[in-house]
Amino acid sequence: MPHMITDACAQCGLCVDVCPISAISPGDPIYVIDDTCCDFMECVVECPEEAIVPIPDWEKPVAVSDKEVAS
Ligand code: SF4
């Protein structure tokens, strides 16, 4: 599930270095996670402020079946 950064962010930058796909960058004023975020969770563990949380209402994209494509 993609994650987001809340207002608890202290702008320390620790999460940036641990994200394996470089999905986190400095924002204004708090850091932001872009929509390439996957489920690695390294940043969640690293954040000293516990400011990184799952996006609450995110729904996993539904794959389109071959049958639906053919009809
Ligand atoms: S590790 Fe946490 S407090 Fe530090 S910049 Fe990232 S989200 Fe903000």
Ligand code: SF4
């Ligand atoms: S959850 Fe994973 S992919 Fe998303 S920002 Fe954190 S480390 Fe990067």
